Amino acid sequence: MAETPKSQKTEKQNELEKPIYLISYPKIILLYPTFFLALLAGIIAKMYPEESRIAGMIGWTFMWVFALNIVVLAFDFPRTTSLTLLFLLVAAGLGISLLATYNPDLLPGFFAVLKKVNPHANATFYFMFAGIFGIIYLFVFILIRFDYWELRSNELLHHHGFLSSLERFPASNLRITKEVDDVFEYMLLGSGRLVIQPTNVQRAFVLDNVPFIASKEARITRTLGALQVHVRTENAPAE
Numbered sequence: 001m002a003e004t005p006k007s008q009k010t011e012k013q014n015e016l017e018k019p020i021y022l023i024s025y026p027k028i029i030l031l032y033p034t035f036f037l038a039l040l041a042g043i044i045a046k047m048y049p050e051e052s053r054i055a056g057m058i059g060w061t062f063m064w065v066f067a068l069n070i071v072v073l074a075f076d077f078p079r080t081t082s083l084t085l086l087f088l089l090v091a092a093g094l095g096i097s098l099l100a101t102y103n104p105d106l107l108p109g110f111f112a113v114l115k116k117v118n119p120h121a122n123a124t125f126y127f128m129f130a131g132i133f134g135i136i137y138l139f140v141f142i143l144i145r146f147d148y149w150e151l152r153s154n155e156l157l158h159h160h161g162f163l164s165s166l167e168r169f170p171a172s173n174l175r176i177t178k179e180v181d182d183v184f185e186y187m188l189l190g191s192g193r194l195v196i197q198p199t200n201v202q203r204a205f206v207l208d209n210v211p212f213i214a215s216k217e218a219r220i221t222r223t224l225g226a227l228q229v230h231v232r233t234e235n236a237p238a239e
Contacts, residue, residue, distance in 0.1 A: 020219050022149040022194060024207040026140060027073050030188050034069045035133040037062055042126030059119035062126070072184045079183050149196070149207065153223060156198060158205075169198035174224060178217045190214060 041058045048054040077085065146164075150157040156174060158167040175197040185191040192213035196205040210216060 017153050020151040020216065020223065022151065022196075022207055022210060022216065023144050024147075025144065025191075025209045025211060027185075027209055028136060029140065029209075029211075030073055030185060030191070031069050031133065033188070034062075034066045035130055035137070037065050038126045038130035038133070041121075042123045042130060045121070045123040045126055055120040059121060062121075063119050072182070072188065076182045077184050078181065149205075151220060151223065156196070169201065171224065173199045176217075176220055176224075178213055180213070185209070186213075 041062050044058055045055060146162055147160045150159065151171065153171070155171050156169040158169075159165075160167075177195040177197075179193040179195065180186050181193065182191075190212040191209045194207040194210050194213065194216070196207065198205075
Protein backbone atom coordinates (compact mmCIF):
# COMPACT_ATOMS: atom_id res chain seq x y z
CA MET A 1 0.00 0.00 0.00
CA ALA A 2 1.47 3.37 -0.97
CA GLU A 3 2.46 5.72 1.81
CA THR A 4 0.27 8.78 2.15
CA PRO A 5 1.80 12.26 1.86
CA LYS A 6 0.83 12.97 5.47
CA SER A 7 2.72 9.95 6.77
CA GLN A 8 5.71 10.88 4.63
CA LYS A 9 5.67 14.36 6.11
CA THR A 10 5.46 12.95 9.63
CA GLU A 11 8.38 10.60 8.98
CA LYS A 12 10.48 13.46 7.60
CA GLN A 13 9.60 15.66 10.55
CA ASN A 14 10.58 12.91 12.99
CA GLU A 15 13.92 12.51 11.23
CA LEU A 16 14.59 16.25 11.47
CA GLU A 17 13.74 16.24 15.18
CA LYS A 18 16.24 13.47 15.97
CA PRO A 19 19.41 14.90 17.57
CA ILE A 20 22.67 14.68 15.62
CA TYR A 21 25.66 13.66 17.74
CA LEU A 22 29.04 15.06 16.70
CA ILE A 23 32.05 13.37 18.29
CA SER A 24 35.74 14.07 17.77
CA TYR A 25 37.71 10.82 18.05
CA PRO A 26 41.47 10.47 18.65
CA LYS A 27 43.40 9.31 15.61
CA ILE A 28 44.22 5.96 17.17
CA ILE A 29 40.84 4.63 16.02
CA LEU A 30 42.25 4.73 12.48
CA LEU A 31 44.45 1.78 13.48
CA TYR A 32 41.43 -0.53 13.53
CA PRO A 33 42.69 -2.50 10.44
CA THR A 34 45.81 -3.47 12.42
CA PHE A 35 43.68 -4.39 15.43
CA PHE A 36 41.40 -6.72 13.47
CA LEU A 37 44.33 -8.16 11.52
CA ALA A 38 46.12 -8.94 14.81
CA LEU A 39 43.07 -10.92 15.97
CA LEU A 40 42.90 -12.80 12.66
CA ALA A 41 46.66 -13.40 12.65
CA GLY A 42 46.48 -14.79 16.18
CA ILE A 43 43.76 -17.26 15.17
CA ILE A 44 45.70 -18.37 12.07
CA ALA A 45 48.98 -18.60 14.03
CA LYS A 46 47.26 -21.01 16.42
CA MET A 47 46.60 -23.34 13.49
CA TYR A 48 50.09 -23.35 11.92
CA PRO A 49 53.62 -23.76 13.36
CA GLU A 50 55.87 -20.70 13.56
CA GLU A 51 58.32 -22.08 10.98
CA SER A 52 55.69 -22.68 8.32
CA ARG A 53 55.32 -20.64 5.15
CA ILE A 54 51.87 -19.50 6.26
CA ALA A 55 53.36 -18.00 9.43
CA GLY A 56 55.83 -16.01 7.32
CA MET A 57 53.06 -14.73 5.06
CA ILE A 58 51.04 -13.67 8.13
CA GLY A 59 54.08 -11.86 9.52
CA TRP A 60 54.75 -9.98 6.27
CA THR A 61 51.06 -9.03 5.90
CA PHE A 62 50.85 -7.81 9.50
CA MET A 63 54.02 -5.72 9.20
CA TRP A 64 52.90 -4.08 5.94
CA VAL A 65 49.40 -3.27 7.21
CA PHE A 66 50.80 -1.92 10.48
CA ALA A 67 53.39 0.21 8.62
CA LEU A 68 50.77 1.67 6.26
CA ASN A 69 48.46 2.37 9.20
CA ILE A 70 51.22 4.25 11.01
CA VAL A 71 51.97 6.30 7.87
CA VAL A 72 48.30 7.29 7.62
CA LEU A 73 48.37 8.25 11.29
CA ALA A 74 51.57 10.27 11.05
CA PHE A 75 51.02 12.29 7.87
CA ASP A 76 48.22 14.12 6.08
CA PHE A 77 47.65 13.20 2.44
CA PRO A 78 45.70 15.75 0.40
CA ARG A 79 44.03 14.38 -2.72
CA THR A 80 46.74 15.33 -5.26
CA THR A 81 49.60 14.18 -3.05
CA SER A 82 47.84 10.92 -2.22
CA LEU A 83 47.22 9.96 -5.83
CA THR A 84 50.80 10.84 -6.80
CA LEU A 85 52.17 8.77 -3.91
CA LEU A 86 49.86 5.86 -4.70
CA PHE A 87 50.91 5.73 -8.36
CA LEU A 88 54.56 6.03 -7.35
CA LEU A 89 54.32 3.11 -4.91
CA VAL A 90 52.43 0.95 -7.40
CA ALA A 91 55.00 1.69 -10.11
CA ALA A 92 57.90 0.98 -7.75
CA GLY A 93 56.35 -2.29 -6.56
CA LEU A 94 55.62 -3.40 -10.12
CA GLY A 95 59.15 -2.51 -11.20
CA ILE A 96 60.76 -4.47 -8.36
CA SER A 97 58.52 -7.47 -9.07
CA LEU A 98 59.42 -7.45 -12.78
CA LEU A 99 63.08 -7.02 -11.91
CA ALA A 100 63.02 -9.97 -9.54
CA THR A 101 61.19 -12.13 -12.10
CA TYR A 102 63.17 -11.45 -15.28
CA ASN A 103 66.57 -10.42 -13.89
CA PRO A 104 67.14 -12.28 -10.62
CA ASP A 105 70.92 -12.00 -11.00
CA LEU A 106 70.94 -8.21 -11.48
CA LEU A 107 70.93 -7.48 -7.75
CA PRO A 108 71.79 -10.84 -6.20
CA GLY A 109 72.85 -9.41 -2.87
CA PHE A 110 69.64 -7.44 -2.39
CA PHE A 111 67.34 -10.33 -3.26
CA ALA A 112 69.43 -12.76 -1.22
CA VAL A 113 69.03 -10.58 1.86
CA LEU A 114 65.32 -10.11 1.12
CA LYS A 115 64.80 -13.88 0.99
CA LYS A 116 66.38 -14.28 4.42
CA VAL A 117 63.95 -11.86 6.03
CA ASN A 118 61.16 -13.94 7.52
CA PRO A 119 59.11 -11.97 10.06
CA HIS A 120 56.86 -14.17 12.14
CA ALA A 121 55.40 -14.30 15.63
CA ASN A 122 53.39 -16.69 17.73
CA ALA A 123 49.71 -16.43 18.52
CA THR A 124 50.40 -14.99 21.97
CA PHE A 125 52.13 -11.96 20.45
CA TYR A 126 49.23 -11.20 18.10
CA PHE A 127 46.60 -11.66 20.81
CA MET A 128 48.54 -9.44 23.26
CA PHE A 129 48.91 -6.79 20.55
CA ALA A 130 45.17 -6.89 19.88
CA GLY A 131 44.45 -6.91 23.62
CA ILE A 132 46.43 -3.71 24.20
CA PHE A 133 44.55 -2.00 21.39
CA GLY A 134 41.26 -3.35 22.70
CA ILE A 135 41.88 -1.83 26.14
CA ILE A 136 42.80 1.54 24.60
CA TYR A 137 39.67 1.49 22.42
CA LEU A 138 37.56 0.70 25.48
CA PHE A 139 38.87 3.79 27.29
CA VAL A 140 38.40 5.90 24.15
CA PHE A 141 34.73 4.92 23.87
CA ILE A 142 34.24 5.66 27.57
CA LEU A 143 35.93 9.08 27.47
CA ILE A 144 34.08 10.34 24.39
CA ARG A 145 30.86 10.12 26.40
CA PHE A 146 32.17 13.04 28.46
CA ASP A 147 32.87 15.35 25.53
CA TYR A 148 30.51 15.50 22.57
CA TRP A 149 28.22 17.88 20.67
CA GLU A 150 24.49 17.46 20.10
CA LEU A 151 22.65 19.35 17.38
CA ARG A 152 18.90 19.62 17.80
CA SER A 153 16.31 21.34 15.66
CA ASN A 154 16.57 24.57 17.65
CA GLU A 155 19.85 24.53 19.56
CA LEU A 156 23.42 23.23 19.69
CA LEU A 157 24.55 21.58 22.93
CA HIS A 158 28.10 20.90 24.08
CA HIS A 159 28.34 18.18 26.73
CA HIS A 160 31.73 18.06 28.43
CA GLY A 161 33.37 17.16 31.72
CA PHE A 162 32.80 14.36 34.20
CA LEU A 163 30.11 16.43 35.92
CA SER A 164 28.17 16.80 32.65
CA SER A 165 28.79 20.50 32.09
CA LEU A 166 26.56 21.87 29.35
CA GLU A 167 26.87 24.81 26.96
CA ARG A 168 23.93 25.92 24.83
CA PHE A 169 24.05 27.81 21.55
CA PRO A 170 21.15 28.80 19.29
CA ALA A 171 20.94 26.79 16.07
CA SER A 172 19.72 29.74 14.03
CA ASN A 173 22.38 31.14 11.68
CA LEU A 174 24.76 28.41 12.81
CA ARG A 175 27.70 27.96 10.43
CA ILE A 176 29.29 24.53 10.05
CA THR A 177 32.12 23.83 7.63
CA LYS A 178 33.27 20.37 6.53
CA GLU A 179 36.92 19.78 5.67
CA VAL A 180 38.49 16.58 4.35
CA ASP A 181 42.26 17.07 4.50
CA ASP A 182 43.35 13.43 4.37
CA VAL A 183 41.98 11.13 1.70
CA PHE A 184 43.22 7.95 3.44
CA GLU A 185 41.53 8.88 6.72
CA TYR A 186 38.36 9.47 4.74
CA MET A 187 38.74 6.05 3.08
CA LEU A 188 39.30 4.27 6.40
CA LEU A 189 36.45 5.74 8.43
CA GLY A 190 34.87 8.52 6.38
CA SER A 191 36.64 10.92 8.75
CA GLY A 192 36.98 14.66 8.39
CA ARG A 193 36.94 17.93 10.26
CA LEU A 194 33.95 20.04 11.28
CA VAL A 195 34.35 23.71 12.11
CA ILE A 196 31.40 25.02 14.13
CA GLN A 197 30.75 28.75 14.41
CA PRO A 198 27.75 29.56 16.62
CA THR A 199 26.01 32.91 16.42
CA ASN A 200 27.48 35.73 18.56
CA VAL A 201 30.48 33.61 19.57
CA GLN A 202 33.93 34.97 18.76
CA ARG A 203 35.80 31.68 18.47
CA ALA A 204 35.07 28.67 16.29
CA PHE A 205 34.98 25.11 17.61
CA VAL A 206 37.03 22.60 15.63
CA LEU A 207 36.13 18.90 15.75
CA ASP A 208 38.87 16.76 14.21
CA ASN A 209 38.43 13.22 13.01
CA VAL A 210 34.64 13.03 12.97
CA PRO A 211 33.66 9.63 11.50
CA PHE A 212 31.15 9.34 8.64
CA ILE A 213 31.36 13.07 8.11
CA ALA A 214 29.51 13.03 4.76
CA SER A 215 26.33 11.55 6.25
CA LYS A 216 26.63 13.86 9.29
CA GLU A 217 26.91 16.88 7.00
CA ALA A 218 23.89 15.76 4.98
CA ARG A 219 21.76 15.46 8.13
CA ILE A 220 23.03 18.81 9.43
CA THR A 221 22.19 20.48 6.11
CA ARG A 222 18.64 19.07 6.19
CA THR A 223 18.13 20.09 9.82
CA LEU A 224 19.52 23.61 9.47
CA GLY A 225 17.76 24.09 6.12
CA ALA A 226 14.42 23.14 7.65
CA LEU A 227 15.15 25.45 10.59
CA GLN A 228 15.87 28.43 8.32
CA VAL A 229 12.63 27.86 6.39
CA HIS A 230 10.75 27.56 9.68
CA VAL A 231 12.23 30.80 11.02
CA ARG A 232 11.47 32.73 7.84
CA THR A 233 7.90 31.43 7.86
CA GLU A 234 7.33 32.55 11.42
CA ASN A 235 8.78 36.00 10.79
CA ALA A 236 6.94 36.50 7.50
CA PRO A 237 4.32 39.29 7.57
CA ALA A 238 0.74 38.17 7.66
CA GLU A 239 -1.20 38.61 4.47
